[in-house]
Amino acid sequence: MIGPLRAALLGHPVDHSLSPVLHGAAGAAVRVAVDYTLVDVLPGHFDEALAACRRDDRHCLNVTAPHKRSAWRACATRLTPAAERTGAVNTLWWADDGWAGDNTDVEGFAALLGAATPGHAVLVGAGGAARAVLDVLGARGVARVDVVNRRPERARELLEGVGRDPAHAHGLGDLATLQPSADLVVWALPPGAWSGEAAVDWRTCPPGCRVLHLAYGAPAATLLSAARAAGLVAEDGLVMLAAQGLAAFARWTGLRPPGAPVVAALREAVGGAPRAD
Ligand SMILES: NC(=O)c1ccc[n+]([C@@H]2O[C@H](COP(=O)([O-])OP(=O)(O)OC[C@H]3O[C@@H](n4cnc5c(N)ncnc54)[C@H](OP(=O)(O)O)[C@@H]3O)[C@@H](O)[C@H]2O)c1
Incomplete structure (x- = not known):
């Protein structure tokens, strides 16, 4: 030793x-x-x-x-x-x-994402972890990234900071309208932070859509179960951690x-x- x-x-x-x-x-x-x-x-x-x-x-x-x-x-x-x-x-x-x-959250999220390059990613949250997610999605050349956040202005700042179109910043209420075309949803909110989390209808995502929750363990389990029940591929953030x-x-x-x-x-x-x- x-x-x-x-x-x-x-x-x-x-x-x-x-x-x-x-x-x-x-x-x-x-x-x-x-x-x-x-x-x-x-x-x-x-x-x-x-x-x-x-x-x-x-x-x-x-x-x-x-x-x-x-x-x-x-x-x-x-x-x-x-x-x-x-x-x-x-x-x-x-x-x-x-x-x-x-x-190193950048390397962490890259490992969680694996080799995939989604066409349309929806990032839920605009805090510290979302910065790393956006960086990796940019490096992978993901064509469209929408960021939904309680305060859309923070989502806008995040997108502008990496040279992306700030028109893709939204409030949390817009998640439902973005889901049908998403092939990746990254959940970067602290579990339980948003009271609307339980009401998200994962059935509106297309088949094959992948859901990545950055949290892990019991706090992430309810959302991941709901996404899996809708037939989606859903993973927690342990590999990223x-x-x-x-x-x-x-x-x-x-x-x-x-x-x-x-x-x-x-x-x-x-x-x-x-x-x-
Ligand atoms: N697996 C890993 O290695 C790894 C690494 C980093 C983070 N994480 C996990 O990722 C998650 C996010 O981490 P973070 O560092 O980005 O945290 P953070 O900076 O504290 O996240 C802030 C985010 O939460 C939103 N928020 C806070 N209170 C809210 C409320 N009452 N209603 C709706 N939205 C609310 C904020 O919205 P506003 O901008 O509007 O305030 C912002 O989008 C955590 O669960 C963390 O454990 C995992």
Whole structure:
């Protein structure tokens, strides 16, 4: 064993996080001891939490909502291309003279999407994760992407930021009118955030439409079951979680652990067997 790798997740809330399981399994696979801690950081307190990590010699950090923009700012010029493009950072490391940052959600969503290139994608949500989704859909050359969001102006900003037509920004109420032509729906809202979630009629999506929920475990289960009951292919975000975490681990250590034991450890932690559909 080498290490320990001193790492932490900064976010609010963080008590539900599977990152300790993820990085524990990743470390075990390549014989690196991992000392991973969860740090609950209230909005407005990110910079002081970062300074405390530095003092504590904790130089390998993950960042989750609501701090990905603050993490991006903290890295100033030491950003990977993915972090620059998306304006969000979920992975930090100390690089001699300051914090450097990457957005490994991009690699994570690319792994979840697989080799597919949908013709018409509908993205539900315009928060931090939606930035990574939009980046990947753009790189894949997806012809049409509509973004629906509680505040359509945030969807518009997101589309404009990547040079897409802002006319494809909508309120959540427009989801029903977009579903019939969609061959991919990406659900990037925190589970339960939108009270209209349960009323979505998945039968209006065409056969073969794929539904990707970025969340996983019990909070994602109801929506995924409803989509499967309508005959759609529906998957949770566990593969994305594993892939973004493994990419972070590689940034920190230069080592890339195998994915299978990490996904298996995460599946066990959420108490669910993988589904073929
Ligand atoms: N699998 C993975 O590796 C992975 C990675 C990243 C994220 N995720 C998951 O993806 C989901 C989104 O994450 P995120 O970081 O993008 O979160 P976030 O930035 O907090 O998401 C904000 C989104 O939620 C919407 N929202 C908040 N409250 C709402 C309400 N009451 N009604 C309707 N919409 C509401 C916001 O709309 P407004 O813009 O109108 O406020 C915005 O679209 C989470 O479940 C997260 O766990 C998974």
